[in-house]
Each structure stands twice: as C-alpha cells, then as structure tokens.
Amino acid sequence: MKPVRVGLLGLGTVGTGVVRIVEGNQEDLSSQVGSPIIISKIAVKNSDKSRDIYIDPAILTEDPWDVIRDPEIDVIVEVMGGVEQTKAYILEALEQGKHIITANKDLMALYGSEILAKAQEKQCDVFYEASVAGGIPIIRTLIEGFSSDRILKIMGIVNGTTNFILTKMSKEGASYDDVLQEAQELGYAESDPTSDVEGLDAARKMAILGTLGFRTNVELKDVSVRGISQVTKEDIAYAKRLGYEMKLLGIADRDDEHISISVQPTMVRRSHPIASVNGVYNAVYVYGEAVGETMFYGAGAGAMPTATSVVADLVAAIKNLKLGVNGLKAIVPYKQKKLKDDEQIKYKNFILLHVDDKAGVLAQITQAFAQFDVSLESVVQQPNEHNPYAEIIIVTHDASKASMNKVLEHFEGLAVIRTIKSVYRVEG
Amino acid sequence: MKPVRVGLLGLGTVGTGVVRIVEGNQEDLSSQVGSPIIISKIAVKNSDKSRDIYIDPAILTEDPWDVIRDPEIDVIVEVMGGVEQTKAYILEALEQGKHIITANKDLMALYGSEILAKAQEKQCDVFYEASVAGGIPIIRTLIEGFSSDRILKIMGIVNGTTNFILTKMSKEGASYDDVLQEAQELGYAESDPTSDVEGLDAARKMAILGTLGFRTNVELKDVSVRGISQVTKEDIAYAKRLGYEMKLLGIADRDDEHISISVQPTMVRRSHPIASVNGVYNAVYVYGEAVGETMFYGAGAGAMPTATSVVADLVAAIKNLKLGVNGLKAIVPYKQKKLKDDEQIKYKNFILLHVDDKAGVLAQITQAFAQFDVSLESVVQQPNEHNPYAEIIIVTHDASKASMNKVLEHFEGLAVIRTIKSVYRVEG
Numbered sequence: 001m002k003p004v005r006v007g008l009l010g011l012g013t014v015g016t017g018v019v020r021i022v023e024g025n026q027e028d029l030s031s032q033v034g035s036p037i038i039i040s041k042i043a044v045k046n047s048d049k050s051r052d053i054y055i056d057p058a059i060l061t062e063d064p065w066d067v068i069r070d071p072e073i074d075v076i077v078e079v080m081g082g083v084e085q086t087k088a089y090i091l092e093a094l095e096q097g098k099h100i101i102t103a104n105k106d107l108m109a110l111y112g113s114e115i116l117a118k119a120q121e122k123q124c125d126v127f128y129e130a131s132v133a134g135g136i137p138i139i140r141t142l143i144e145g146f147s148s149d150r151i152l153k154i155m156g157i158v159n160g161t162t163n164f165i166l167t168k169m170s171k172e173g174a175s176y177d178d179v180l181q182e183a184q185e186l187g188y189a190e191s192d193p194t195s196d197v198e199g200l201d202a203a204r205k206m207a208i209l210g211t212l213g214f215r216t217n218v219e220l221k222d223v224s225v226r227g228i229s230q231v232t233k234e235d236i237a238y239a240k241r242l243g244y245e246m247k248l249l250g251i252a253d254r255d256d257e258h259i260s261i262s263v264q265p266t267m268v269r270r271s272h273p274i275a276s277v278n279g280v281y282n283a284v285y286v287y288g289e290a291v292g293e294t295m296f297y298g299a300g301a302g303a304m305p306t307a308t309s310v311v312a313d314l315v316a317a318i319k320n321l322k323l324g325v326n327g328l329k330a331i332v333p334y335k336q337k338k339l340k341d342d343e344q345i346k347y348k349n350f351i352l353l354h355v356d357d358k359a360g361v362l363a364q365i366t367q368a369f370a371q372f373d374v375s376l377e378s379v380v381q382q383p384n385e386h387n388p389y390a391e392i393i394i395v396t397h398d399a400s401k402a403s404m405n406k407v408l409e410h411f412e413g414l415a416v417i418r419t420i421k422s423v424y425r426v427e428g
Numbered sequence: 429m430k431p432v433r434v435g436l437l438g439l440g441t442v443g444t445g446v447v448r449i450v451e452g453n454q455e456d457l458s459s460q461v462g463s464p465i466i467i468s469k470i471a472v473k474n475s476d477k478s479r480d481i482y483i484d485p486a487i488l489t490e491d492p493w494d495v496i497r498d499p500e501i502d503v504i505v506e507v508m509g510g511v512e513q514t515k516a517y518i519l520e521a522l523e524q525g526k527h528i529i530t531a532n533k534d535l536m537a538l539y540g541s542e543i544l545a546k547a548q549e550k551q552c553d554v555f556y557e558a559s560v561a562g563g564i565p566i567i568r569t570l571i572e573g574f575s576s577d578r579i580l581k582i583m584g585i586v587n588g589t590t591n592f593i594l595t596k597m598s599k600e601g602a603s604y605d606d607v608l609q610e611a612q613e614l615g616y617a618e619s620d621p622t623s624d625v626e627g628l629d630a631a632r633k634m635a636i637l638g639t640l641g642f643r644t645n646v647e648l649k650d651v652s653v654r655g656i657s658q659v660t661k662e663d664i665a666y667a668k669r670l671g672y673e674m675k676l677l678g679i680a681d682r683d684d685e686h687i688s689i690s691v692q693p694t695m696v697r698r699s700h701p702i703a704s705v706n707g708v709y710n711a712v713y714v715y716g717e718a719v720g721e722t723m724f725y726g727a728g729a730g731a732m733p734t735a736t737s738v739v740a741d742l743v744a745a746i747k748n749l750k751l752g753v754n755g756l757k758a759i760v761p762y763k764q765k766k767l768k769d770d771e772q773i774k775y776k777n778f779i780l781l782h783v784d785d786k787a788g789v790l791a792q793i794t795q796a797f798a799q800f801d802v803s804l805e806s807v808v809q810q811p812n813e814h815n816p817y818a819e820i821i822i823v824t825h826d827a828s829k830a831s832m833n834k835v836l837e838h839f840e841g842l843a844v845i846r847t848i849k850s851v852y853r854v855e856g
Contacts, residue, residue, distance in 0.1 A: 021576055031762055135719035137573025145565025148739030291563035291736040294726035304718040311576030323753045
C-alpha cells in the first residue's frame with residue numbers, strides 16, 4: 001500500500017524520539033493506519049552533526065522550506081520550537097494542504113486561533129497533544145473524553161521544573177536557590193530559568209487547557225501569573241505544618257459563564273490527589289459537573305513521553321487522511337469569553353504576618369478582615385523565639401480577590417504590622 | 429438542521445443520567461455535532477413507574493424491539509444490562525445499521541469480539557467507554573492516546589465496591605464482614621456481592637483493557653482471578669507495617685509478545701501512585717515503553733460519571749455519522765494471543781507463616797526457597813505473644829509462579845510449618 005510521507009522540522013531530543021517510535025513501532029503503527037509511515041525529509045540546523053540514531057543523510061536538509069514545499073509530504077511534524085519563524089512555516093505548510101502535528105506550546109498559546117482558523121480554511125488537521133503535559137493525553141481527554149460534560153475547574157501541575165524544585169524544597173527543607181542550582185546541574189532547569197520559574201511556561205499551557213475546557217478563546221494575557229522564585233523554605237515549612245503541600249498550580253475555573261485562569265504557588269491540602277504529584281511529573285485535575293473529580297498523571301516532558309503524544313497525533317491525522325476527513329472534526333471555541341473580575345474571583349488564602357508583640361494587635365487584624373467581609377477559617381498567633389515580633393498565621397474562607405486586596409492594602413497602613421511576609425492561594 | 433434520533437434501552441440510574449446530560453447540555457452538544465440530539469424512544473421495564481425526571485410518556489415503550497426497529501433512530505444507547513438477551517438486541521440493531529453505545533462490561537467482556545465483528549461487517553460504530561472505570565476515559569486513552577506506544581503493563585483499581593471495602597478495612601482496622609455489611613447498607617455493595625468481591629467484575633474489565641492495550645483478543649477465561657473475601661484485617665495490618673496498601677488490582681502485563689492478566693488482592697508499595705486511590709474511586713495505571721508511568725483517576729461508577737462517558741461516546745458516533753465514517757476506525761485486535769505460562773509469570777510475593785517456635789525452623793524454610801530458586805528480599809521472624817508459635821514474614825524478589833507453587837507445595841509437607849497463613853502478590 002502507498003506509504004504516507006511525513007516531514008519533520010527539527011531533530012533534537014523530541015524529534016529523535018519521534019524517529020525512534022515511528023521506526024521501532026512501524027508494524028504496529030502501519031497496521032493501525034493501513035499503510036507504512038515514512039519520515040521522508042527532516043529539517044535540521046546542521047546536517048553534518050553526529051547523532052544518537054542513524055539517519056540517511058539524503059533525507060536531511062538545512063532548509064525547512066524543502067520539507068514544507070515537498071509535494072510528496074502529507075503531514076508535517078514540528079518539533080523545532082520557536083515562535084515567529086515557526087508560525088510562518090506552519091501557515092505555509094497549511095497553505096500547501098499539509099496536516100500539522102506540533103509539540104510547540106508557545107506557538108499554540110500565542111497563535112493557536114490564527115493557526116486553527118487557517119487549518120479550518122484549508123481543511124487540514126492541526127494536532128498539538130504534546131504541547132501540554134508531555135505524555136499525558138489531556139488534550140484529547142478534554143476534547144473527546146469530556147465532550148459531554150460541563151467542565152467547571154481544571155488544576156494543573158504542568159511544569160516539571162518548578163514541581164521538581166518545590167518537591168525537593170519540601171522533602172529536604174532546602175532553599176529555592178540551592179535547589180534551582182541543582183536542577184540546572186541535572187538538566188531539569190535551563191540556564192535562564194525565567195520562563196519556568198516565573199510561571200510563563202505554565203501560563204501558556206493553561207491558556208491552551210482553558211480554551212479547550214471552556215470552549216472559548218483564552219489568551220495568554222487572560223492568565224494572571226505569579227512564579228515560585230519568592231517561595232521560601234519557611235513558607236513550605238508552614239504549608240506542611242498546616243497539612244498542605246506547596247505546588248505551582250495552574251487553575252482555570254468557571255461559575256456560570258465567567259471564567260478565570262491563573263498560575264501561582266498554591267498550598268494544596270495533602271488529601272487532594274494533586275498534592276502527591278512529585279518531582280518532574282505532571283498532572284491535570286479536571287472537575288466536571290457530571291463526571292466529578294478526575295486526574296491524569298504522567299511524565300510532563302522528556303523525549304520519549306513527548307514523542308509518544310506526537311506520534312499518537314500523527315496516527316490520528318493519518319487515519320483522518322485515509323478517511324478523507326481531515327480538518328472536519330476541529331473544535332472551534334464558540335463561546336464568548338467572559339472573564340471574572342476581582343469581585344468574582346474567590347478562593348481561600350494563607351497569610352503570614354510579622355506583627356508587634358503587644359496587646360490588641362490580633363483584634364486590629366481580625367477587625368480588618370471583618371471590615372472587608374473576609375471570614376476566617378483559622379488564626380494562630382505565636383511568639384517568634386528569635387525575634388522581637390510575633391507571627392500571625394491566618395487561613396481565610398473563600399474570599400474575593402477584591403476584598404483580599406483591600407485587606408492587604410489596609411495592612412500596609414497598620415503600624416502594628418511590620419511585614420506582610422507571605423500570601424498564598426489555598427486549594428483542596 | 430435535521431436532528432439525530434437516539435433510542436435508549438433502559439432508564440435506570442445511568443439511563444436517567446444520560447437523559448439529564450443530553451437535555452441539560454443540549455446547546456453545547458449540538459454545537460459540537462452540528463445538529464440537535466433527540467432521545468426519541470426509550471425502552472423500560474414498566475412504563476407506568478414514577479421517575480425522578482419528566483419523560484414524555486409517548487416515547488416510552490416496554491418492548492425493546494420497538495426501539496431497535498424504529499427506522500428513524502440512528503444510534504442505540506444500551507444501559508439496560510444483561511447479557512444473552514441484550515446481545516440479541518445489539519446484534520439486531522447492528523443488522524439494522526444502527527450504531528451502538530453501551531455501558532455493559534459483561535456483554536463486552538463475553539461477546540465483544542462477536543459484536544465488534546458484526547459492527548465491522550455493517551460499518552457501524554460500537555463504543556463502550558462507560559464499561560470500564562465509569563467516568564475515566566481510559567478506553568479512548570488506550571486506543572488513541574497511546575496508539576503510538578507499546579504498552580507493557582496495566583494495573584487497575586476497576587471495582588469501586590472492593591476498593592471501598594479495603595480502604596475502610598485499612599483506615600479503621602475493621603473486619604471484612606463488618607465492612608461488607610456497611611457497604612451493603614450504603615448501597616455500595618449488592619445484596620449478593622459475589623461478582624464484586626470475588627473479582628469477577630474486575631476480571632471482565634481487565635479482559636477489555638487487556639484486549640485494547642495489547643491489541644489481542646483477551647477472553648475472560650484468560651484472566652486468573654482471586655477475590656478479597658479471604659483478606660483479613662491482620663493481613664492488612666501486616667501490609668501497612670511493611671509500607672504497603674492492600675488493593676484489589678487487575679494486572680495485565682507483557683514481556684515480548686507473551687501476556688498475562690490477573691485480578692488479585694495485592695500489596696502495593698505506598699509510594700506507588702495507585703496505592704493512594706481510596707474509597708469508591710477507580711484508577712488505571714498504564715506503563716508504556718515510551719511514555720513511562722501514567723495514571724488515570726476518577727469515579728468508577730455512579731449515574732452521572734457513567735453517563736458522561738456514554739454521552740461522550742454518543743457525540744463521537746454522531747460526529748462520525750455526520751462525516752460518513754462510522755465503523756471505519758474500529759481497532760481490530762490483530763495480534764495472535766500468547767499467554768505466559770507459570771514459568772513466565774513473575775512477581776514479588778508476601779508470605780505469612782505460622783511455624784513451630786524452635787531452632788532450625790528458619791533455616792528449613794529459607795532452604796526451601798533456595799531449592800526452588802526463589803530469592804528473598806526480607807525475612808522477619810517474630811514470636812507471637814498470645815500463641816505458642818512463631819510468625820515468619822517473607823517478601824520475595826520477583827519469582828515465577830511455578831517456583832512459588834513448588835515452594836508452597838513443599839511447605840505443605842514440612843512438619844514445622846503449622847499454617848501457610850497468607851500469600852499475596854506484591855507490586856510497586
């Protein structure tokens with residue numbers, strides 16, 4: 001039977017994984033799609049570079065346009081990364097009627113709607129399972145598995161680097177800087193870790209998950225983002241004492257039709273299934289109106305897990321190709337986006353204050369919460385042995401972000417409060 | 429646009445859930461499939477029965493054939509249960525060119541291959557996501573999400589009743605009989621609980637998962653089954669002391685092309701993600717050659733979670749209907765089945781022995797393991813304060829089932845061993 005020809009843009013770790021799987025599982029893959037799958041051209045930066053796997057030099061090119069404009073190629077797998085130039089490649093490939101598999105979350109978070117619109121116009125598939133949570137098939141789960149349900153909340157540990165750092169800080173009582181350095185040495189964090197540790201990578205993934213889960217166009221600018229670089233080992237120790245684990249959580253939720261999406265270090269109650277997701281693993285917790293609590297766990301990165309998702313998408317695109325239905329099953333976000341304002345965004349908060357150690361302080365503080373309509377779940381005041389101030393640890397009930405901002409602003413002007421040491425969202 | 433007409437067989441809790449979702453989420457569902465979805469006929473046992481939801485009496489019938497032979501109906505949703513008669517309904521519906529959504533694990537485990545063959549002949553869809561692990565979309569995950577990978581191991585907590593019982597025994601130190609009675613009172617266990625507690629329900633689900641995961645025809649008779657009715661609170665206490673949780677696990681694994689599938693109470697190391705799946709929740713752990721460890725967690729039963737999966741299947745079948753590709757994407761198990769023999773089936777074992785409390789006993793016992801080539805991970809001998817015998821607790825390394833059987837047979841003839849108190853598989 002006539003083989004299906006696939007062009008690969010990029011031959012780094014994920015690209016190499018794709019080649020390994022397509023070659024290693026060829027019999028199984030071709031039995032599923034009904035014909036052999038051949039990777040017939042690969043764009044690389046340097047075609048003379050030595051590689052871990054054997055690649056016929058004749059199929060390598062240093063010019064991506066060679067791949068994109070090859071009339072024999074039906075499907076393009078993009079694993080080269082990058083945004084602006086890569087977008088140009090993808091749009092031209094779609095123009096040529098080629099189907100796209102990409103692992104590129106930056107591209108999809110920034111230009112997903114433009115790319116998907118072009119795909120629809122050209123009746124092409126664009127699949128991007130590998131762009132969120134590596135080997136976890138969360139995108140098809142949201143599109144197909146929960147097509148029937150109203151998803152109310154998605155919480156994700158979708159960045160392995162920060163989960164590795166927070167897990168290590170929690171288990172070893174180590175400081176952020178020390179663990180970051182270790183993560184960099186192990187290759188789990190980049191030499192410039194900003195995108196990971198400041199939550200930007202997670203925010204991009206949450207924009208994708210929010211778009212799919214709520215069927216509206218979530219953009220990166222809709223995601224409020226706070227990273228983990230200010231999380232101290234003391235904060236984590238407090239979290240643990242209160243029965244929480246500190247996690248960088250992406251949280252997308254909706255009430256009626258209003259949604260909010262955020263990424264922030266969050267104290268998660270230990271009994272919640274996502275609290276025990278450790279190390280570089282990822283997990284996405286989905287709460288649906290009908291299905292209730294579900295969670296999907298697995299490797300969030302790494303060559304082979306990511307390549308698993310890429311090749312699963314490739315199989316899906318080729319099946320559609322054989323049936324002549326590419327591009328006809330695309331989910332188009334159809335709901336008007338309504339973002340929650342700060343009055344509508346509600347969650348529990350942990351607050352750690354350093355205050356003067358004298359009579360009446362606690363009364364002033366609790367009064368401020370009452371004044372702005374924030375009710376409290378627990379308040380603990382304790383003297384700090386080594387310092388001339390007392391610590392007050394407060395956990396609120398669900399409170400609006402607007403009210404909490406007013407409380408914190410009020411605290412800035414209270415003389416008895418020396419420092420607002422930490423404020424964290426609390427879940428579970 | 430012309431609505432799609434759906435016939436429902438059964439209007440129990442799941443059927444009612446299906447009606448609720450189809451009506452409640454109609455706008456969202458019809459925007460996905462491109463036309464309204466109407467449940468136009470429902471077969472019930474008693475059409476005069478009062479119900480939780482309003483159903484137009486005109487669409488009720490007490491004769492399933494009315495639904496199956498209605499020429500206006502495109503898709504049949506079977507949530508009535510039963511095997512032999514239900515199979516006849518389904519085969520006739522397929523004969524009439526109707527697509528089938530079923531939540532019936534018994535039917536699919538026993539007659540899945542016959543039904544899927546008929547579906548292929550008539551180019552019809554048969555989807556059965558709800559038959560395994562309720563609201564968890566594990567079937568599409570195995571078929572689509574991991575289409576690219578070689579799955580090496582599947583471990584499932586796929587029966588909520590037994591997980592509820594074992595969780596309760598573990599947390600409260602309660603006995604099997606007491607907890608079973610409580611589960612029956614709460615409606616989590618049937619008055620005749622045999623199918624659940626003896627592992628048959630889990631075995632049926634594992635036959636389905638094994639078929640999909642290994643792409644070969646696993647039949648119910650291929651699954652070795654042991655239930656939880658002999659698990660004592662003492663066994664669970666031992667498990668916990670050693671760092672394990674007792675779970676009824678379905679385990680399907682393969683080496684090369686040889687597979688084995690079993691269901692048995694298993695001691696799972698507490699650090700394994702499946703060990704912390706508690707209560708009526710289900711989870712399926714999948715280990716793939718490329719993707720590594722993954723786990724999928726959620727409600728395994730209940731009206732709304734199960735109905736979520738049924739309606740997601742319905743959406744998929746209707747999308748295919750609109751595209752004219754029903755029945756063309758069915759996965760046909762194509763590999764010849766090769767079952768492992770007892771020499772090839774290998775795992776760790778926990779063994780609890782009551783032995784004479786005298787010199788040389790431990791030597792005799794450890795010698796027996798050595799003789800049959802079973803190496804040991806740990807051995808603890810302890811006097812039992814209340815009894816005139818000693819206890820020996822052994823955990824083996826991976827050992828073949830054949831060797832373990834020889835060891836246990838040899839123990840039967842050893843005078844110093846009073847009782848082989850417990851033997852469990854160990855995982856994690």
